[in-house]
Amino acid sequence: MTHMKKRTKTLIGLTLFTSLALAGCSSAQDAAAPATDKKDSAAQTQAQAVDLKQPIADYRTYVIEQADALIASTTQFVNAVKSGNIEEAKKLYAPTRQYYERIEPIAEAFDNLDPDVDARENDVDASEWKGFHKIEKALWEANTTKGEEQTADELLSNVQLLRAKVETADIEPALFVTGPVELLNEVSATKVTGEEERYSHTDLYDFAANVEGADKIFTLLQSTLKAHDAQLTDTIASRFADLNNALSKYKKDSGYVSYTELSKEQTKELSQAVDALAEPLSQMGTVLGANK
């Protein structure tokens, strides 16, 4: 997960147009809103330069697929933990987390869900620490699953909660478009530094999953973006290829080598490939452009 204090953006607007809103939620903010709800039909007819309904609908489908797979894989992982099968739990840990990392910005929108699932040891008060990384520490540092049974159960119920929530949440175009940069910022902040998986050193699994999640959004936006700026689209596509190339050197079996096997030079090269991609990606907002 990200450093929580830094987090200001998410992909989705939970408070809007959900069943909650329809049911007449009346927070202080609602009360402060002008009562002229209907006046902006002009804004509606001006509409957006680009209609992103379809890409966003497709993205929701993707998020739901990932969330479904996350539940299935977490169930196996949790079973392994609870039955004391340490080797099996270790094997399932990183691949399971990839389903989460691909859609991480979505999960971050739901109040406590991200910290409950993905907090690292110093992200939250010790008494509140739970989720994947607590089990990671037990598995790799203490080499046990004892005492983690309740954490495992809670983890499963939290990913189930995530799955339930993504169904109805609205995904804002403006933040949908910046989602890929958010994902790459995750890589820059904690994965490329090896801080995310400090006990298992499976950071490259998370790294790859964040990049895949970013690539998914880009792919969904690609034809729209191409119509606005073909050169930018090509640049992004070729930088994705460069980064995937750089990452593929570290593939091993069906996963990735341990972060500890990377030399300083190799880490730097990966980090710079992320920066090289994230810079043009940050220009994707051009599809929402007032200047186009």
Next chain:
Amino acid sequence: METKNDFQKEPQNNSQTEPKLSRRQLLKMAGVGGAGLLLGGAGVGSLFATGAVGAASSTATAQPAADILPFYGKYQQGIVTPQQDFFHFAAFDIIAKKRSDVRALFEKWTDAAARITQGQPVGDESNNQHLPPTDTGEAIGLTASKLTITFGVGPTLFTKDGADRFGLASKRPAPLADLPAFSADELQAEWCGGDIGVQVCANDPQVAFHAIRNLARIARGSAVIRWSQAGFQRTERAAAKPGTARNLMGFKDGTGNPDVNDDAAMNDVVWVQPSEGPAWMTNGSYMIVRRIRMRIEEWDRSTLQDQEATFGRARISGAPLGGTDEFEKLDLDKKDASGKPLIPVDSHVALAHGDGKVRILRRSYSYTNGIDAKTGQLDTGLFFVCFNRDPRKQFVPMQQRLAKNDRLNEYIVHVGSAVFACLPGASAGGFLGQELF
């Protein structure tokens, strides 16, 4: 921590005349009824436009003409320019694979440098709230501060690990040879080399940093910073009267420099002449940078007599030993009563001067970089920069003399080194390196 309130941190209407609205309120006003149409720029154009235009126009700063140095011209700026107060150097490595990508980088860099040296933002801002700003912004409201940016290309641009990476190997100028190993060098890879060297100088450190940062941003995907070092000297404001700046050993540094206003001297010392070739380097110059760590803890416990004999000059006045004026002619034959040279033959000034026929244009700055983790001593010293027409005939023989015998070597160690061919100037509409790439 993610909360619903974070939505209020999103771009808002900046206008003073309209009430501030939270994202949430905007959406309620818009009355949008379905997913997928929440905050399009065009959809709320009337609310955002005012702020966006205001933000774009406020980045232009009224510029005092004296603070602006011309960018385009026969020569690059930052070479014979009187030395500014602050310095930021960056060596870049090219990661692009094609020569056309390198060419495109220099086109973009030239355009950006031409703008920011005139105190303008690095590019035009769009009025699209969904894009990052074009300029990083820390120089908004600041003058150009005599900012200069000087670009050079290193030997590895032409040949790297034996490979002619961009089809440029045949264009490599003979004077752009790899520097020979000098005795007592303790070069560290992290302070050496680079495909491209960029020297930024300004009378304000933030203006200088802004330049390096934006050039690095523009280069992303084409080139990466290999190493960088900021530097400084006393500011004009702090100097009671104009004069030669002192290095961190407390001595005046640069007294013997040729006069940058003397065109004949500059043609002799600095500028590559048409007869020399290659054509793409005519009116260019070769830049050598050396990161020279000073063992200041040891220096500070050496006697005044030892310090002055080391430099060959008086500490306060800067005059050659035995003399009274900083700028008086260096007389290496002067002897004391016992027949010994007043200026020791192994003093820094005596060795640097040699027979006085070979000169370079020095443009060095001090640097400090935290502490050496191993010793706990300050990592500080001189970031030596010089320009010359042909390093093989100027810098190299001079440094060979110094490296072998200089008394100063007891107190300094060269840890970084690089050489670059600084391109000739560009004319408006053209770009730096146009004839090379």
